[in-house]
Amino acid sequence: TFQDHDGKVGIRLPEKEREEFLKKYKTKLIVSYGAIMKEYVEVPDDLLKKINELKPYLSKSFDYVKSLKPKPTSKK
Numbered sequence: 001t002f003q004d005h006d007g008k009v010g011i012r013l014p015e016k017e018r019e020e021f022l023k024k025y026k027t028k029l030i031v032s033y034g035a036i037m038k039e040y041v042e043v044p045d046d047l048l049k050k051i052n053e054l055k056p057y058l059s060k061s062f063d064y065v066k067s068l069k070p071k072p073t074s075k076k
Helices: 015-025 051-067
Strands: 009-012 029-032 035-042
Touching: 009 051, 015 035, 015 051
Parallel strands: none
Antiparallel strands: 009 035, 029 035
16 A cells, blocks of 8 residues: 555556556556555545455455565665
C-alpha cells in the first residue's frame, strides 16, 4: 500500500487487476509529487470502509509485490 502527501491510499496491482479496479471503482492512478505511479491505483475513501470488498485486492497486491525482483542496491 501507499499513502501520498494528500492522504490518498493506493495499492500496487498487476496490470489486469489494475485495469479492472480502475473501471469498477471509477478511480485513477496515484500521482505523487507530479509523477504518475503507474502500478498504483487510488483506493476511493468509501471503499476503505468496506474492508471485505477491499480484502481480495489487498491480497492480490501482496502476492504481486512478493513476485517482483528486488531492486539492486547501490550500497557496498
